[in-house]
Amino acid sequence: MLKTMPRSLSSGLLFTSFLLILLGAIVTGCARTSHQSGGLASDDGMQMTLAVTPDPPAVGEATLTITLRDANGDTIEGANLAMKGDMSHAGMTAVIANTSQSNQGVYTVPLTWTMAGDWTISIVATLPDGNIVTRRFDLTVASDMR
Numbered sequence: 851m852l853k854t855m856p857r858s859l860s861s862g863l864l865f866t867s868f869l870l871i872l873l874g875a876i877v878t879g880c881a882r883t884s885h886q887s888g889g890l891a892s893d894d895g896m897q898m899t900l901a902v903t904p905d906p907p908a909v910g911e912a913t914l915t916i917t918l919r920d921a922n923g924d925t926i927e928g929a930n931l932a933m934k935g936d937m938s939h940a941g942m943t944a945v946i947a948n949t950s951q952s953n954q955g956v957y958t959v960p961l962t963w964t965m966a967g968d969w970t971i972s973i974v975a976t977l978p979d980g981n982i983v984t985r986r987f988d989l990t991v992a993s994d995m996r
């Protein structure tokens with residue numbers, strides 16, 4: 851059937867299909883990200899949850915508590931976590947934190963919210979076996995009213 855179409859039309863259809871597939875991938879990716887805060891397992895089977903104190907977050911010092919579990923629900927010790935907090939606007943300096951200190955799979959690390967607004971926290975965990983688990987968490991930081 852494609853053979854009977856003019857060349858430009860068939861390549862146009864191919865390109866449209868490609869765009870649709872790409873769009874589908876992006877939408878799926880976003881949907882997956884939005885579930886991360888609930889600590890659901892992703893494709894890799896690993897579970898990473900993030901808790902922030904104080905909660906709700908406000909400008910100033912904070913503590914991130916990250917829990918790592920494998921596909922069996924067992925806690926993962928000995929991982930190295932690299933965290934990056936960023937906002938979507940231009941000129942923002944990202945906040946960086948690292949830790950490899952954990953207690954039964956629970957990692958805590960201090961961090962300072964430098965600005966009120968919507969933040970994205972990217973966490974890259976390098977597991978003892980060399981596997982890497984990456985998650986993103988979105989949260990909103992309030993201005994400090996204390």
Ligand SMILES: [Cu+2]
Pocket residue numbers: 937939942965967
């Ligand atoms: Cu900012």
